[in-house]
Amino acid sequence: MFVKVDLHNHSCLSPCGDDEMTPGMLAFEAMEKGIKFLGLTDHNCGRNLPAFEKVCKICNIIPVLGIEVNTVEDVHVLCFFKDLKEAMDFSSFIERLLPPILNLPRMFGNQLIINEEEENTGTFKWNLIGTCGIGFDDLIEEVNSRSGIVIPAHIDRFANSVISSLGFLPNLSYTAVECLKIPCEYETYENTIIQGSDAHMLNQVGRRYCSLDVKTLDFEGLRNALESGQVKYRREF
Amino acid sequence: MLTVEGLCELKGYKCALLGNAEDEVTNCYTGDLLSDVMGNAEEGSVLITIQAHKNTIAVASLVGIRAVVLCNGRTSPEDMRKAAKDEGVTIIETKDNQFSASWKIAGLLGLK
Numbered sequence: 001m002f003v004k005v006d007l008h009n010h011s012c013l014s015p016c017g018d019d020e021m022t023p024g025m026l027a028f029e030a031m032e033k034g035i036k037f038l039g040l041t042d043h044n045c046g047r048n049l050p051a052f053e054k055v056c057k058i059c060n061i062i063p064v065l066g067i068e069v070n071t072v073e074d075v076h077v078l079c080f081f082k083d084l085k086e087a088m089d090f091s092s093f094i095e096r097l098l099p100p101i102l103n104l105p106r107m108f109g110n111q112l113i114i115n116e117e118e119e120n121t122g123t124f125k126w127n128l129i130g131t132c133g134i135g136f137d138d139l140i141e142e143v144n145s146r147s148g149i150v151i152p153a154h155i156d157r158f159a160n161s162v163i164s165s166l167g168f169l170p171n172l173s174y175t176a177v178e179c180l181k182i183p184c185e186y187e188t189y190e191n192t193i194i195q196g197s198d199a200h201m202l203n204q205v206g207r208r209y210c211s212l213d214v215k216t217l218d219f220e221g222l223r224n225a226l227e228s229g230q231v232k233y234r235r236e237f
Numbered sequence: 238m239l240t241v242e243g244l245c246e247l248k249g250y251k252c253a254l255l256g257n258a259e260d261e262v263t264n265c266y267t268g269d270l271l272s273d274v275m276g277n278a279e280e281g282s283v284l285i286t287i288q289a290h291k292n293t294i295a296v297a298s299l300v301g302i303r304a305v306v307l308c309n310g311r312t313s314p315e316d317m318r319k320a321a322k323d324e325g326v327t328i329i330e331t332k333d334n335q336f337s338a339s340w341k342i343a344g345l346l347g348l349k
Contacts, residue, residue: 164272
């Protein structure tokens with residue numbers, strides 16, 4: 001069965017994410033847009049994933065728990081894990097690789113942590129927008145070794161992409177590749193191309209998505225669908 | 238005439254992989270975004286960058302860049318050195334930042 005998938009969204013934890021973009025608001029907005037698999041991918045941190053997982057279940061959405069890691073090469077990569085424990089373990093791993101630079105909310109925006117009751121319980125003190133200390137190739141290997149889903153983000157973007165920083169996509173083991181434009185004008189080997197919103201505010205949720213032929217409505221079903229390449233893009237509906 | 242080997246003689250510049258020592262260096266390009274390097278660097282250049290990744294060698298080979306200077310103490314991973322060996326591209330490592338390296342190499346090229 002084909003279902004709507006939007007794996008790339010930010011919450012108010014990302015400094016560039018709107019303060020109104022709580023995990024709850026994100027999930028409700030996605031529900032209204034008919035998204036079935038919804039990803040939360042804050043920059044370099046997963047501290048809003050516990051609240052996100054809970055509210056997605058209320059909305060009858062399958063939460064896809066992730067982090068958008070920024071590698072030393074300034075390349076964004078979407079990394080997803082099968083459950084909250086795995087995702088939070090990975091978040092701790094990435095947080096330890098962050099440079100000790102305090103966030104300046106006035107310059108970069110707030111980094112709000114939201115609990116399972118949708119309350120703001122604090123802020124994350126280290127700035128999340130920069131690079132963390134892991135290289136692109138090592139990150140791909142790390143996520144694969146943790147049995148995660150790994151997707152280079154918006155590879156055709158003018159900045160923070162594998163194409164802009166590294167010139168071309170290295171032929172490594174990805175679950176899929178995210179592009180802004182379909183068809184993708186760059187070499188992506190045999191990888192499935194997906195699209196995601198990269199939403200930072202509510203009205204951007206669902207602005208890009210794709211439809212995947214998913215056999216089981218869970219993490220492994222998503223992985224299999226991504227790897228099988230059974231994908232339709234928005235304009236084909 | 239400046240050769241690749243001549244670049245390695247700069248104080249504090251360590252040759253991590255020597256490609257073709259006698260290759261002449263005629264220009265220099267400084268940049269960390271390889272898509273930009275691909276589009277704008279000239280053949281015969283030395284590339285000054287912090288991009289310590291094997292893709293840098295592929296781009297160097299494509300453009301005809303003879304040597305890559307890695308700045309800020311970044312070191313070349315093994316797969317990057319292997320690619321450089323295969324392509325005959327020299328890798329030099331330094332603690333200098335890109336500005337200092339550019340200034341010093343401009344001097345060697347007689348550009349100042």
